[in-house]
Amino acid sequence: MTDHTTFSSFRYEVKSYVAHIVLDRAEKRNCLTRDFWYELPQAVKRAERNPDVRCILLRAEGSIFSSGIDLGVLDGLKTMGDGLEFSRKADHLRRTVLSLQDSVSSLENTRLPVIAAIQGLCIGGSLDLVCAADIRIAETGASFTPMEMDLGFVPDMGTVQRLTATLPYGVVPDWLLDCRTLSGEEAKPIGFVSRTCANAAELETMAIDLAERIGQRSPVATMGAKEIMKFTRDHGISASLRYNAAWQAGVFPGDDIDKCIAARQNKALPTHEGMADDLALFGMEDSGSR
Numbered sequence: 599m600t601d602h603t604t605f606s607s608f609r610y611e612v613k614s615y616v617a618h619i620v621l622d623r624a625e626k627r628n629c630l631t632r633d634f635w636y637e638l639p640q641a642v643k644r645a646e647r648n649p650d651v652r653c654i655l656l657r658a659e660g661s662i663f664s665s666g667i668d669l670g671v672l673d674g675l676k677t678m679g680d681g682l683e684f685s686r687k688a689d690h691l692r693r694t695v696l697s698l699q700d701s702v703s704s705l706e707n708t709r710l711p712v713i714a715a716i717q718g719l720c721i722g723g724s725l726d727l728v729c730a731a732d733i734r735i736a737e738t739g740a741s742f743t744p745m746e747m748d749l750g751f752v753p754d755m756g757t758v759q760r761l762t763a764t765l766p767y768g769v770v771p772d773w774l775l776d777c778r779t780l781s782g783e784e785a786k787p788i789g790f791v792s793r794t795c796a797n798a799a800e801l802e803t804m805a806i807d808l809a810e811r812i813g814q815r816s817p818v819a820t821m822g823a824k825e826i827m828k829f830t831r832d833h834g835i836s837a838s839l840r841y842n843a844a845w846q847a848g849v850f851p852g853d854d855i856d857k858c859i860a861a862r863q864n865k866a867l868p869t870h871e872g873m874a875d876d877l878a879l880f881g882m883e884d885s886g887s888r
Contacts, residue, residue: 624660
């Protein structure tokens with residue numbers, strides 16, 4: 599199923615089981631506009647609803663990944679709620695920040711594996727964005743810079759929480775409090791990125807190849823593995839082993855196992871049925887269209 603749904607703040611396309619979300623406003627340094635934060639979770643939900651999508655690849659065109667949140671969005675936040683009573687203005691701002699957090703968290707919360715491929719600058723809000731990906735790969739010359747402290751406020755869209763949860767604690771304050779720029783080469787030894795390459799062209803090839811390899815695997819296995827990994831991070835090994843056993847009891851054995859074994863015997867790639875279309879889901883999973 600091909601899908602070329604149009605969004606105003608990025609390009610969205612589906613190829614070879616991969617949904618590509620491509621920041622394509624290089625002339626604007628791929629800054630993240632108000633529309634971006636509204637459209638990102640829509641694109642993620644669009645990918646989830648497509649049975650032919652098994653992985654999301656977030657990447658950018660041009661020499662940099664992103665210069666971060668559009669300063670116009672920040673200016674709007676400063677005046678948001680003017681004219682409201684103080685406590686009501688504070689509540690309005692709080693809910694606005696929560697909505698931005700939810701947009702970023704859509705990458706983490708989706709059952710689909712998410713890869714972020716980063717070249718050049720990755721600043722401020724775009725660092726929040728890639729922190730929510732499952733896999734980060736970068737060119738060695740990429741640079742990761744948290745800007746919020748230099749602008750006088752606390753990062754509030756997930757960088758602090760996700761870095762603290764996944765990296766050695768001593769690394770995180772040194773990076774964030776000093777607003778230090780970390781290169782792609784430095785980011786790999788500490789585990790922030792898992793792979794590096796020499797330049798943007800190699801990065802695109804590496805990222806697409808990786809996403810398509812994941813997309814060729816059983817979606818039951820890859821989506822289940824993401825769920826178990828997140829549960830382990832949040833609840834520890836002992837609880838996760840029990841959760842894993844319950845999960846496995848619900849899906850094992852499935853048709854995908856026989857297909858994988860047969861494909862290995864024939865030295866071929868297995869083909870797997872897509873997951874169910876989410877059209878019938880309601881509540882928070884409801885896309886709002888029928």
